[in-house]
Structures are given as C-alpha cells and as structure tokens.
Amino acid sequence: MNHNSKKNTIILGIALGVALAVLAAVFIVFGLMKNAGKTDGKGPFNIIVTFGDDPATQKNFSWYTEPGSSKSIVQYYEIGSAADAAKPDFKGASQVEGFTETLDTYLPSEGQENSASASMEAAQFVRHGVFIDGLKPGALYVYRVGDGKNWSAAGTFATAPETAVSAETGFSFLIVGDSQGYSQSDFALWAGVYGAAVKNCPDSAFTVHLGDFIENEDNALSWRYCLTLPEALRSATLVPVAGNKEDDNFLKYFLLGTREGVTGLNGYYSFDYMNVHFTVLNTGDGSKDLTKAQLKWMRRDLETDAAKNAAWRIVLIHKAPYSDRNHADDSEIVDIRAQLLPEFEAYNVDVVLEAHDHYYFRSEPVMDNGSAVAAYSSETVTAGGEQVTLFSAADGGNLGGANGVFYFMPGPSGVKQHSKGFREMPEILAAKSLLLSDPVFCRCEVSAERICFYTYTVDRYNYSIKTVECWGITRQ
Numbered sequence: 001m002n003h004n005s006k007k008n009t010i011i012l013g014i015a016l017g018v019a020l021a022v023l024a025a026v027f028i029v030f031g032l033m034k035n036a037g038k039t040d041g042k043g044p045f046n047i048i049v050t051f052g053d054d055p056a057t058q059k060n061f062s063w064y065t066e067p068g069s070s071k072s073i074v075q076y077y078e079i080g081s082a083a084d085a086a087k088p089d090f091k092g093a094s095q096v097e098g099f100t101e102t103l104d105t106y107l108p109s110e111g112q113e114n115s116a117s118a119s120m121e122a123a124q125f126v127r128h129g130v131f132i133d134g135l136k137p138g139a140l141y142v143y144r145v146g147d148g149k150n151w152s153a154a155g156t157f158a159t160a161p162e163t164a165v166s167a168e169t170g171f172s173f174l175i176v177g178d179s180q181g182y183s184q185s186d187f188a189l190w191a192g193v194y195g196a197a198v199k200n201c202p203d204s205a206f207t208v209h210l211g212d213f214i215e216n217e218d219n220a221l222s223w224r225y226c227l228t229l230p231e232a233l234r235s236a237t238l239v240p241v242a243g244n245k246e247d248d249n250f251l252k253y254f255l256l257g258t259r260e261g262v263t264g265l266n267g268y269y270s271f272d273y274m275n276v277h278f279t280v281l282n283t284g285d286g287s288k289d290l291t292k293a294q295l296k297w298m299r300r301d302l303e304t305d306a307a308k309n310a311a312w313r314i315v316l317i318h319k320a321p322y323s324d325r326n327h328a329d330d331s332e333i334v335d336i337r338a339q340l341l342p343e344f345e346a347y348n349v350d351v352v353l354e355a356h357d358h359y360y361f362r363s364e365p366v367m368d369n370g371s372a373v374a375a376y377s378s379e380t381v382t383a384g385g386e387q388v389t390l391f392s393a394a395d396g397g398n399l400g401g402a403n404g405v406f407y408f409m410p411g412p413s414g415v416k417q418h419s420k421g422f423r424e425m426p427e428i429l430a431a432k433s434l435l436l437s438d439p440v441f442c443r444c445e446v447s448a449e450r451i452c453f454y455t456y457t458v459d460r461y462n463y464s465i466k467t468v469e470c471w472g473i474t475r476q
C-alpha cells in the first residue's frame with residue numbers, strides 16, 4: 001500500500017466512525033424520546049408487584065394508566081440472573097391478561113402540584129390488575145406490563161423457594177415505612193432512601209412497607225410520585241401494610257389476594273416465605289382497635305399449622321401497639337395495646353414490626369402484657385458486616401410469645417420525623433428509643449437459627465448511610 005492509499009483508508013475509517021457515532025446518537029436520543037413518551041403519555045405507572053396467597057408460585061401486578069387503555073397484560077419469562085434482564089426480549093414470553101377498572105380520584109389544581117394545602121379536582125385513571133399463578137418456585141423472572149401497544153420498562157420478580165430456612169439457607173428482606181409526603185421533592189427523598197436500601201440489600205426477597213405511603217390519600221399525584229419515583233420498586237415484591245393515611249385507597253394501589261379474591265380484601269392478610277410466617281394487620285379496619293372480624297381472622301391465622309410450625313412468626317402492623325412516644329397515649333393506641341399484646345404472647349409471636357410514631361424504637365423482650373421483661377442473655381457477634389447484639393432466652397429455651405415479644409420500629413423512610421415533646425412512659429419497657437434526623441431503612445436477615453435487623457439512616461443530601469443499630473434474636 002502506498003502512502004496516499006494508506007491516508008485515504010485512515011480518512012475513510014474516521015468518516016465511517018463518525019457516521020456510526022452520529023447514527024448511534026440518533027438512535028439513543030430517539031429511544032429516549034420514545035421512552036419518555038411511554039412514561040409520560042400512555043405508558044403504565046404506579047407499577048407494584050405483590051405476593052399472591054403462595055409466594056412460591058403466585059404474583060399480583062397492579063398499575064395505572066391514563067384513561068383510554070382497555071387491556072391489562074403481563075408478559076414474563078424466566079431468566080438465569082438479574083443481568084439477563086438488561087436486554088429483555090419478550091418474543092415468545094408467557095402472557096397473562098387481567099382486569100381494568102376506571103377509578104375516580106383527585107389531582108391538585110394546576111400550579112398547586114407541590115402544595116400541602118392544594119385544592120383538588122376530580123380526575124380519572126384506569127387501574128390495571130393481573131394475577132399470575134403456576135410460577136416456578138425459587139426462580140427469577142423478567143416482566144413488563146402494558147396493554148399490548150404501550151409497555152412499561154422491564155422489571156424483575158423472584159418467587160420463594162419451597163425449602164425451609166436452615167442455618168445455611170435463609171433470606172433477607174427490606175423494611176421501610178412512613179414515606180408520607182405531598183410533593184415531588186418529598187418523594188424524591190423517599191426514592192433516594194429506597195435506592196440506598198436496595199443498594200445495601202441487593203438480594204432482598206421482598207420489601208415490607210409498614211404503611212403511611214402518602215399524606216393525602218385522595219391526591220393521585222402524591223401516589224404517583226411515591227410509587228413511580230423509586231425505580232427499584234418495579235423490581236421488588238412489595239408487602240404493603242395499611243396505614244391510617246391511605247385508608248380507603250389502600251386496595252386501589254395494591255392488588256392483594258388471588259383471582260378468587262379470598263384474602264386481603266379488608267387490608268389484612270398473611271403469607272409464608274419459606275417457613276417464616278408473616279401476619280399483616282390493618283389498624284384502619286375499624287374506627288378504633290381491630291374489628292372483631294379481623295381479630296377472629298388473626299387468631300385463625302396464627303392457629304394454622306403453617307404459623308404454629310413456622311421458624312419465626314412476625315407481625316406487621318402500622319399503628320405501633322407498643323412504643324413510648326408521640327402516639328402512644330392516643331385512645332385508639334391504648335385500645336390496640338390492650339387488645340393485641342395478650343394475643344401476641346398467646347400465639348407465640350417473635351417480633352412485631354411497627355410504625356406510625358416516626359422514630360427508632362426497640363422494646364425489651366416483654367411478657368405479662370408488656371409489663372415485665374423476659375429473662376435473657378446477649379452477646380455481640382460480627383454478622384452481615386456489622387457488630388450485632390444477639391438476644392437469647394436465659395433459661396435455655398427460646399424467646400418469643402409468653403417468653404418475650406420484641407416490638408420494633410425502625411423509623412420513617414420519608415421526610416417526616418417526630419421530634420416534639422412527649423410524656424415519659426416508664427410503663428413501656430424500651431431498650432432503645434431514639435429520635436432521628438434522617439430517614440431510615442432496615443435490612444432483615446433470616447435463618448433457622450437467627451433473625452437480625454440492621455437499621456441505617458440515609459443522608460438527605462448524598463444518600464450515604466450510617467448504622468443506627470444492629471440486633472437480633474437467636475434460637476438455642
């Protein structure tokens with residue numbers, strides 16, 4: 001090759017490179033525009049995946065669209081690892097169709113979108129729901145939701161293994177709550193907190209939200225910010241707990257139960273993840289404490305073989321039955337405390353995860369209706385990258401139920417912290433009671449022998465995390 005033809009080849013190469021780069025840029029920009037159109041126009045939002053009755057084989061999908069969309073479709077297929085979801089191909093994917101319903105709700109008047117006292121105007125959305133069953137236990141799937149023309153971005157979901165927890169095989173899950181707010185910036189903070197939580201616990205099996213998602217249940221824009229801004233929510237299975245804020249709107253945003261509709265329809269339900277039993281209560285079911293119907297359901301639930309033989313029994317509840325701050329003297333809380341503490345002790349509950357008071361609270365292992373501390377011993381071990389204080393029964397048996405229930409409130413994951421004065425409550429046997437200035441998330445790790453709670457605050461500005469406390473319970 002002479003000098004000139006070499007030069008020509010180089011020039012041609014550069015020209016080709018530039019042309020390809022321009023073409024790629026056009027494709028990327030076009031792709032982004034198309035995606036933006038999907039998100040802001042006819043595309044799905046408020047996409048939430050929940051468990052069906054059986055976490056090993058069933059999932060429920062709920063999402064919203066603007067009016068005009070009349071089909072609800074979920075497409076999904078099994079993948080080997082999360083990396084396989086990066087470039088999903090839904091050709092040949094399984095497909096299930098569900099229901100649509102028109103929902104009458106409200107939006108803030110124009111110009112008042114981020115105001116706590118916004119006037120509201122009537123609005124309509126289409127709510128979509130799909131129940132999927134027959135899934136493979138212990139598997140990972142990629143999915144998208146849509147109406148056949150407009151699709152969401154892809155997310156992933158995993159089913160529970162059918163095995164029991166052992167010393168070596170367990171699972172972890174995330175606990176958040178009280179994300180409540182009004183404005184886009186309120187929920188941008190919540191999205192940052194949730195992002196930090198997922199980064200800290202990338203293989204969590206599911207996310208428990210202990211209730212009070214939003215401040216005004218009628219404000220569909222707040223809901224949209226809350227459920228759509230945290231992108232990672234699309235790839236989480238959410239366990240929603242009904243708070244006092246969502247009230248009648250709870251079941252409009254989360255699809256519980258199964259196609260047959262036998263459970264969850266009053267906002268209380270239960271599930272077994274591996275052989276750990278979760279009972280989810282609804283403190284907004286009646287006007288004060290739990291209704292007779294819910295109490296009856298709870299007793300029946302905790303008497304099932306699955307609950308009685310479970311490795312751990314965990315109750316999820318919004319209004320804290322046992323805490324020592326702001327709401328602890330509210331009349332309905334006093335009633336809930338009197339109603340539920342004897343039940344939790346009688347049915348051998350290990351831990352009650354609670355919210356509503358926006359601070360960090362961990363009780364002693366309490367017995368005799370919360371009036372006495374069970375005899376326990378403790379040791380500090382290194383686990384999950386932290387120093388963890390582990391509690392066990394002093395007498396060689398196990399803590400739990402009549403031998404000591406732990407009441408635990410990791411704290412709020414949104415903008416609102418409680419800080420005002422409160423009555424000293426020596427009758428509530430607190431081991432830790434901390435006011436926090438930053439939002440919180442908690443990672444829970446479960447095996448047959450121990451259950452550990454790692455709680456972190458998230459910096460409001462750079463989302464770095466700081467350990468609040470790590471504690472757990474061990475079995476003999």
Ligand SMILES: [Fe+2]
Pocket residue numbers: 212243244245318355356357
């Ligand atoms: Fe609340």
